[in-house]
Amino acid sequence: MAHVSELPTRPTGKVVDRDTTTRIPIEDVRLSAANLSIAFLALLFGGLAGLLQGFVRSGYLELPSWISYYALLTAHGVLLVLVLSSFFSIGYLYAGTSKVLGGLHPKTIGFGWAGFALMSVGTVTAAFFILAGKANVLYTFYTPMQAHPWFYVGLSLIVVGILLNCVGMFITYQSWRKNNPGKLTPLFAFFSNAVFVLWVFASLFIAVFVVGLVIPWAFGWVPTIDPMIGRTLFWAFGHTLVNIWMLTSISAWYVSMPKIIGGKVFSDSLARVAVVILVVANVPGGFHHQILDPGLSVGLKFLHVIQTFMIIFPSLMTAFAMLATMEWAGRAKGVTSLLGWWKILPWKDARFFALIVAMFAFIPAGLGGIINASNQINQVVHNSIWVTGHLHLTVGTTVMLTFFGVSYWLVPFLSGRKMTKVLNRLAIAQTIIWASGMLIMSGAMHINGLLGSPRRTADTTYGGHNAAADWAFYEMFMALGGIILFGAIVLIVYIWTQLAFFAPKGETDFPIGEDFSEKDASPLFMDRWSIWVTLGVISIAIAYVIPLFDFISGHNPGSLPFLMF
Ligand code: HEM
Ligand SMILES: [Cu+2]
Numbered sequence: 001m002a003h004v005s006e007l008p009t010r011p012t013g014k015v016v017d018r019d020t021t022t023r024i025p026i027e028d029v030r031l032s033a034a035n036l037s038i039a040f041l042a043l044l045f046g047g048l049a050g051l052l053q054g055f056v057r058s059g060y061l062e063l064p065s066w067i068s069y070y071a072l073l074t075a076h077g078v079l080l081v082l083v084l085s086s087f088f089s090i091g092y093l094y095a096g097t098s099k100v101l102g103g104l105h106p107k108t109i110g111f112g113w114a115g116f117a118l119m120s121v122g123t124v125t126a127a128f129f130i131l132a133g134k135a136n137v138l139y140t141f142y143t144p145m146q147a148h149p150w151f152y153v154g155l156s157l158i159v160v161g162i163l164l165n166c167v168g169m170f171i172t173y174q175s176w177r178k179n180n181p182g183k184l185t186p187l188f189a190f191f192s193n194a195v196f197v198l199w200v201f202a203s204l205f206i207a208v209f210v211v212g213l214v215i216p217w218a219f220g221w222v223p224t225i226d227p228m229i230g231r232t233l234f235w236a237f238g239h240t241l242v243n244i245w246m247l248t249s250i251s252a253w254y255v256s257m258p259k260i261i262g263g264k265v266f267s268d269s270l271a272r273v274a275v276v277i278l279v280v281a282n283v284p285g286g287f288h289h290q291i292l293d294p295g296l297s298v299g300l301k302f303l304h305v306i307q308t309f310m311i312i313f314p315s316l317m318t319a320f321a322m323l324a325t326m327e328w329a330g331r332a333k334g335v336t337s338l339l340g341w342w343k344i345l346p347w348k349d350a351r352f353f354a355l356i357v358a359m360f361a362f363i364p365a366g367l368g369g370i371i372n373a374s375n376q377i378n379q380v381v382h383n384s385i386w387v388t389g390h391l392h393l394t395v396g397t398t399v400m401l402t403f404f405g406v407s408y409w410l411v412p413f414l415s416g417r418k419m420t421k422v423l424n425r426l427a428i429a430q431t432i433i434w435a436s437g438m439l440i441m442s443g444a445m446h447i448n449g450l451l452g453s454p455r456r457t458a459d460t461t462y463g464g465h466n467a468a469a470d471w472a473f474y475e476m477f478m479a480l481g482g483i484i485l486f487g488a489i490v491l492i493v494y495i496w497t498q499l500a501f502f503a504p505k506g507e508t509d510f511p512i513g514e515d516f517s518e519k520d521a522s523p524l525f526m527d528r529w530s531i532w533v534t535l536g537v538i539s540i541a542i543a544y545v546i547p548l549f550d551f552i553s554g555h556n557p558g559s560l561p562f563l564m565f
Helices: 026-057 069-101 106-131 149-179 187-218 227-260 268-280 298-309 312-332 350-373 375-381 385-415 421-450 471-502 529-552
Strands: none
Touching (some): 187 227, 268 312
């Protein structure tokens, strides 16, 4: 990987005064900061919705008549997994790419702002219709439940906005390659490009679903819709979204973590191979969300489960690479004892601490995923609140703690300020509070799921039926976890505000790790995205062409809408 100082800087665009702010052009800073601000607001409001849900479910709170549990649940899901995750990824990946490639292309800035505007308008539109009680269709917006048509218009604006951001990223990436023939793109940019390639795959599925099928039906232009096609397209998107979060998160583990611990990237080529596997092999796995759906052959479900398990390879490679990075960093500092390198890791640095706790959370999260994807055991946990427990460990803990860790350098990097000792300590406390809150809430969700408690249900007393009696105890812990988590959200919003506006001025770097050895550099063809995109398209085609063709030619009568408002 090229050393950052050797990289060319963009000729156009002012580089602002070095000792007051960052070393990327101010235009790039503004774009990134705008995206992050929306992500942070989404966390605040989405988290508040989560807290209220926990209370309603446990029976501690009755909502006023103008808002329903299902409106809150829809707001919570959409704001956190769609809005927060996409705005954050864009803000983070654009800033890091600007750093390693010496600035974003001027056209990228244009596409970035256009995308930002569409995504923001889309978010406000969708949020308005959710809060107005016109879109109680939950985050998966499964048809034939029908929301107000403008809710779907809002969602599609978000998707189109994301696509514009993809174009923006590709322009910068390709123009760097053109200006640097014979050089391998820096590892961070490789990750970044991969995430946006996945966004294109994911967006196309959801665009066909929402724009092609749902909007005409919601406006009443066509009378019926085929729920099977809807669910299939939704999960082709939804499962890819999971890979988008994971790739975004592991980019920080592979590229920034080594620098933070004073080591080097363990293996550039191993990292790139892991990225390519995630892009090529794992997109089509969506049917593992539909294991209990009728109308899909066992063979097809089996195929998707195999493709789901493809994720085990990059996950184990990542686990190996992370531990190796940490051990080598210690050895390079002269540690000779078996586990001495573990002790000297920078445990008191919040940037590292948040990342390592995130990595640890991925162990139970991944194990739960294997359970969910297995046909037999899925029958036990399907649609129970176990699944909600699982997703709070994966995206709620592993991904969120990584995002928090990233923000501890990204926000001051953008604002031209420095983390103080006090803020660093608060950030460590935040990590511990978040992890404990999630452990309690998600642990209780897992147990209650095994006891049969359903997900997405406001009232789980079932009129005092015996079967439901055992759940109340664990629901108390769900609510308790929710309070702890909301406290952690208030704390991190405080830390972000300080880092953005009030912390002392100074230079904070975006940590970019260097590679251990030249020998380990990947071959140049790794940068030929045409190869990976083609392989990705083939693997998607294998998984989806037959079932979609079956649905379309299956003379399904379709369903009239069930109005959710
Ligand atoms: C204050 C922190 C949080 C609390 C108290 C909380 C609580 C909850 C509760 C009670 C449910 C609904 C359970 C049900 O009836 O099925 C839920 C669902 C969900 N949560 Fe959270 N959560 C929090 C943070 C997060 C975060 C950070 C994410 C992701 C980034 C997240 C993603 C989701 C998703 C995707 C659902 C499912 C929505 C659906 O079924 O459509 N949550 N959460
Ligand atoms: Cu999935």
